[in-house]
Amino acid sequence: MPRLYRPSFRHVQGMRIPWHRAIARYASLPRGLRLSSAVQAALAAHKPVVALESTIITHGMPFPTNLQTAREVEKIVSAGGATPATIAVMDGHCCVGLSPSQLEALAREGPERAIKCSRRDLSWALMTRSWGATTVASTLHIAHLAGIRVFVTGGVGGVHRGAEETLDISADLMELGRVPNMAVVCAGVKSILDIEKTLEVLETQGVPVVGYRTDTFPAFFTPDSGLGAPSRVDSPEEVAGMLVASLSARLPGSILVAVPNPAPAEASATQGAIDEALHAAETMGLRGQAVTPFLLERVNKATGGASLRANIELVKNNARVGTEIAVAIAAQEEGGMSGNGGGRGIGAMEGREGGREAAGMAEQRLSLPSTRLSKPTASPPSRTPSFPPRVLVVGGAVMDVVGSPGSDSGDSWTGGGEKHPRSLDAHLERLEPGSSTPGRVRQKEGGVARNVAEGLARLGVPTAFLSVVAQDPAGAALASSLRALAPPLLLECGHEDVLLHQALGPGHRTASCLVALDGGGELVAAVADMAIFRDYLTPERVVAGLETAAVLAGARKGGEMEPSAGAPQASLDPHAAPLLVVSDGNLSIAAFRALAHACASRGLPLLFEPTSVSKACLPLQAGALHHTSLITPNLKELGRLAHSIREGRREGAKEGDMAWERLEQDVVAVFGKGSSGERLEREVVARLQADVEVVLGAMADEGEGSVGREKEGENSSASPGWMGEKHVLVTMGPRGLVWASRRREDGGEAVQEGGPGGCRGAKAKRGAIEMRYFAVPGATPVKRMVNCTGAGDTFVAGLVAALVRGSERGMGWAVAVGLAAARESVQVEEAVPRHMTWEGLTGARWGG
Numbered sequence: 109m110p111r112l113y114r115p116s117f118r119h120v121q122g123m124r125i126p127w128h129r130a131i132a133r134y135a136s137l138p139r140g141l142r143l144s145s146a147v148q149a150a151l152a153a154h155k156p157v158v159a160l161e162s163t164i165i166t167h168g169m170p171f172p173t174n175l176q177t178a179r180e181v182e183k184i185v186s187a188g189g190a191t192p193a194t195i196a197v198m199d200g201h202c203c204v205g206l207s208p209s210q211l212e213a214l215a216r217e218g219p220e221r222a223i224k225c226s227r228r229d230l231s232w233a234l235m236t237r238s239w240g241a242t243t244v245a246s247t248l249h250i251a252h253l254a255g256i257r258v259f260v261t262g263g264v265g266g267v268h269r270g271a272e273e274t275l276d277i278s279a280d281l282m283e284l285g286r287v288p289n290m291a292v293v294c295a296g297v298k299s300i301l302d303i304e305k306t307l308e309v310l311e312t313q314g315v316p317v318v319g320y321r322t323d324t325f326p327a328f329f330t331p332d333s334g335l336g337a338p339s340r341v342d343s344p345e346e347v348a349g350m351l352v353a354s355l356s357a358r359l360p361g362s363i364l365v366a367v368p369n370p371a372p373a374e375a376s377a378t379q380g381a382i383d384e385a386l387h388a389a390e391t392m393g394l395r396g397q398a399v400t401p402f403l404l405e406r407v408n409k410a411t412g413g414a415s416l417r418a419n420i421e422l423v424k425n426n427a428r429v430g431t432e433i434a435v436a437i438a439a440q441e442e443g444g445m446s447g448n449g450g451g452r453g454i455g456a457m458e459g460r461e462g463g464r465e466a467a468g469m470a471e472q473r474l475s476l477p478s479t480r481l482s483k484p485t486a487s488p489p490s491r492t493p494s495f496p497p498r499v500l501v502v503g504g505a506v507m508d509v510v511g512s513p514g515s516d517s518g519d520s521w522t523g524g525g526e527k528h529p530r531s532l533d534a535h536l537e538r539l540e541p542g543s544s545t546p547g548r549v550r551q552k553e554g555g556v557a558r559n560v561a562e563g564l565a566r567l568g569v570p571t572a573f574l575s576v577v578a579q580d581p582a583g584a585a586l587a588s589s590l591r592a593l594a595p596p597l598l599l600e601c602g603h604e605d606v607l608l609h610q611a612l613g614p615g616h617r618t619a620s621c622l623v624a625l626d627g628g629g630e631l632v633a634a635v636a637d638m639a640i641f642r643d644y645l646t647p648e649r650v651v652a653g654l655e656t657a658a659v660l661a662g663a664r665k666g667g668e669m670e671p672s673a674g675a676p677q678a679s680l681d682p683h684a685a686p687l688l689v690v691s692d693g694n695l696s697i698a699a700f701r702a703l704a705h706a707c708a709s710r711g712l713p714l715l716f717e718p719t720s721v722s723k724a725c726l727p728l729q730a731g732a733l734h735h736t737s738l739i740t741p742n743l744k745e746l747g748r749l750a751h752s753i754r755e756g757r758r759e760g761a762k763e764g765d766m767a768w769e770r771l772e773q774d775v776v777a778v779f780g781k782g783s784s785g786e787r788l789e790r791e792v793v794a795r796l797q798a799d800v801e802v803v804l805g806a807m808a809d810e811g812e813g814s815v816g817r818e819k820e821g822e823n824s825s826a827s828p829g830w831m832g833e834k835h836v837l838v839t840m841g842p843r844g845l846v847w848a849s850r851r852r853e854d855g856g857e858a859v860q861e862g863g864p865g866g867c868r869g870a871k872a873k874r875g876a877i878e879m880r881y882f883a884v885p886g887a888t889p890v891k892r893m894v895n896c897t898g899a900g901d902t903f904v905a906g907l908v909a910a911l912v913r914g915s916e917r918g919m920g921w922a923v924a925v926g927l928a929a930a931r932e933s934v935q936v937e938e939a940v941p942r943h944m945t946w947e948g949l950t951g952a953r954w955g956g
Contacts, residue, residue: 140201140202141253142202144193144204144206144207147191147256151254151255155191156189156190156258156431156438157257158185158256158427159193159195159248159250160178160195160247160260161194161242161247161261162194162196162206162241162242162247163224163244164177164261164262165214165215165241166215167218171218173416173420175212177420179211181423184427184428189435190431193256196214196240197225197240198210200234200235201234202230202253204250204254204256214239214241217239223238223239223241224240225240225243226279227243227249227283230246230250243279244261244264244265244294245280245282248283248284248290248292249283256290258291258430259292259293260294260423260426261293261423261426262295262422263294263328264278264294264297265279265297266278266302266303267301267306267309269386281306281310282313284310284315284361284362284364285313285314289362290363291347291351291433291434291437293320293426294367294426296325296327296328296366296367296368297327298327299327299328300407307325311338315362316338316350316363317338317339317364318341318350318363318365319339320340320342320366320368320429321341321342323340324368325366326367329407329418329422331369331372344432344435345436347365348433348437350363351437365430365433367425369418369422369425370421370425371421380410381415384406384410385402385403385406496661497571497657497687498571498686499564499569499687499912500653500658500687500689501564501572502575502650502690503555503691503692503694504555504557504575504638504692505553505573505577505590505608505619506586506618506620507551507619509621510550510551510552511547511549511550512624513539513545514547514548538626552939553589555694556717556900556901557575557717558573558586558590559939560690560692560905560908561573561590562590562593562905562940563901563902563906563909563944564909566942566945567906567946568909569909569912569913571598574607574649574650574657575645576645577608577618578610579611580617590608607656611643616643617640618640619636619694620637621634621635642696645696645699646698646699647698647702647703648702650699650703650706651702651703654712655706657687658687658710658712661686662686687710689714690714690717691716692716692719692723693716693717693723694719695726697726698730700726700730700732701731704735704736705735713737713738714736715737715738715740715904716738717900717901717904718742724748728749728806733807734806736807736834738834739835739836739837740837742772742839742840743771743772743775744771744772746796746836746838747772750798750800750802753806754802771795778792778795779843792843792846792881793880796846796848797879800836800838800848801848801877804834804836804848804849804877807850808850833919834850835848835850836848836849837907837923839900839903843884844881844883844927845882846879847881847882848878848879849877849919880920882924882927884927885924898938899930899933899934901940902929902930902932902941903927903933905926906925906927906928906929906930906949907923907926907929908922909946910922910924910925910926925949928950932944
């Protein structure tokens with residue numbers, strides 16, 4: 109990603125452009141970034157903001173001219189309808205928007221206290237709590253972190269004369285090619301530099317350079333460098349349109365808008381002064397950052413102050429033009445909020461870890477050759493608007509590499525579906541130890557959380573997905589496949605990309621699972637590389653992602669609802685919780701604990717999909733089982749979790765207790781006895797009842813020893829659950845499902861006996877717990893099971909979609925919809941059926 113500060117998107121004229129980082133004051137900012145209240149308020153209200161650098165204050169003009177000019181520039185921006193955001197490093201923070209006292213202190217102290225701070229110097233300045241006057245490169249980086257789209261400066265750095273020997277090339281040029289989708293307004297390149305070589309480097313970096321209402325490229329002090337501008341624009345709206353086009357093409361870089369100086373200095377006198385100053389600098393042996401301030405001071409003296417006056421006027425003029433561009437961008441984005449949602453512009457994803465990674469690099473890294481490893485989408489997702497999200501899915505995005513002999517076996521092993529045996533009459537071909545075996549090797553997008561998010565998107569549920577990929581081809585492919593689902597899948601939002609992260613650095617690998625299957629689809633061996641989730645989905649990132657999604661959903665602490673303007677929700681249930689959170693088992697113990705506590709403090713229901721037997725006890729290990737509202741284990745996962753709870757309570761064996769390893773075998777044996785109808789249903793429920801009661805009791809915070817909850821601290825009481833109840837849904841593959849719930853004191857929900865496709869349910873009550881068996885819907889059995897490994901994930905997607913689209917119909921209805929979705933899944937090769945729609949599930953009648 110990534111750049112964690114990547115925006116979410118609105119539709120404008122058939123393309124999506126970033127939605128202003130409306131949640132800047134809500135989501136956690138990168139460490140060290142501090143926004144003024146005025147900047148925060150402007151970003152939150154989708155108002156235009158203009159970034160201003162500070163090197164021109166400390167190193168470009170003498171005091172008090174610098175202070176007066178800085179104040180006048182900020183007034184011009186404000187008068188034009190935007191919020192000025194002067195950027196500087198002060199006392200260990202990247203300050204975006206300076207107070208009047210900060211601005212005066214910076215101007216007064218000047219270079220005696222403030223270092224000239226390029227991007228190279230940021231980490232040192234922050235560590236030492238030094239003052240830093242930001243250059244174009246560092247200002248561009250920080251402005252993008254804050255979510256600002258327009259940056260105004262005097263002139264950009266460039267290639268110094270004699271660079272063929274000194275290699276003195278400004279970092280500004282590199283950063284312009286790295287930080288995407290920003291408009292940098294300047295008066296061209298200072299004529300003290302080699303302008304022709306500078307334009308060549310900008311071309312190499314892929315930076316669009318446009319003359320603003322001119323065909324010539326300006327030379328800072330003068331409007332004509334003698335070189336032509338590569339392109340020309342004549343209005344702020346054209347610049348905004350270029351940003352839209354740049355975003356749609358996923359171009360990695362900013363746009364340089366060169367504005368001629370309206371009050372130029374006399375060209376011949378200025379050039380003579382520049383030549384003299386350059387000779388003096390060479391004689392004195394000046395290099396690096398010392399050169400430009402020296403040259404400007406010498407030229408100003410030689411021209412009798414004319415160059416300084418020209419400098420001041422061009423900065424003011426740039427501020428006017430930049431403000432107009434910022435206002436135009438904001439107007440386009442605002443217009444997009446009420447436009448149609450049918451555009452399919454590409455939303456690039458970025459990742460940023462708390463401001464500690466380099467700005468701008470992720471866009472290029474995600475532009476790796478994106479081998480789409482799955483077939484094209486057969487049908488687009490349902491076109492429900494993606495704002496606000498009704499579900500947040502947290503967990504794994506995984507690239508599966510599956511090999512098997514023969515030509516027809518299952519994929520997507522990291523999905524959380526039922527790993528039950530294939531048909532006994534399937535032709536089994538075995539892998540030959542110590543040798544290669546002819547067969548098929550496939551790469552497919554997987555991961556429980558990713559599959560659930562895809563399923564929800566295909567069912568038209570606005571969904572935010574929180575996960576992490578690395579900067580490698582697998583990560584690029586996963587990101588690309590997810591972007592293809594948007595809307596309604598929300599991957600980026602706010603001023604910081606707190607949802608889909610990209611781990612930067614060579615030490616990170618996109619999660620993957622290498623699986624060897626036999627000819628019947630049975631697992632022979634597997635290697636799962638999931639370290640990136642433990643390392644990168646930290647408690648802080650997980651909570652930040654939840655906070656982001658909760659703000660967009662209108663959820664506040666206590667579960668209160670605050671509607672989001674301009675977000676149609678006609679097809680969604682207004683009585684459901686403002687945000688339902690789904691987590692798979694790929695989080696660390698600390699991260700899951702933080703997520704569960706955050707959900708509880710906001711009154712948000714948390715659904716846990718165990719993912720595997722080894723991860724089934726994650727809520728218990730995190731001391732947060734009582735904060736989960738609903739869990740969806742298979743038989744082995746249920747047995748393991750119940751056994752661990754009993755061990756924690758030191759209860760030992762009890763009547764009805766079974767060794768967890770045998771639970772699946774015992775239930776399968778029930779189906780093999782030949783029982784049918786209500787007798788079969790009663791026997792299945794009876795076999796599971798003891799374990800289910802143990803788990804539900806821990807979820808409801810019963811029993812001695814505080815099993816499944818933290819010993820002390822806030823949020824220690826059990827969460828209220830979904831619609832006031834706790835639920836366990838035990839999946840049994842083709843044999844159906846058992847639903848158990850803690851009934852409310854008022855007698856519980858109204859039972860829905862029917863569901864899509866005539867799904868049947870049988871009830872069994874014991875005390876406050878109600879248990880029901882559901883057979884797989886459909887008039888006849890599925891004729892051919894192509895791939896069962898994604899059925900569990902697709903079931904969860906269907907269940908959650910039904911809960912948020914029709915909670916008043918009850919959990920029974922939602923279970924039936926989920927089973928209908930799972931039935932669709934086993935009949936196709938991919939984990940999540942690409943043809944699946946909400947209308948198809950809820951109106952379906954199967955013939956087998």
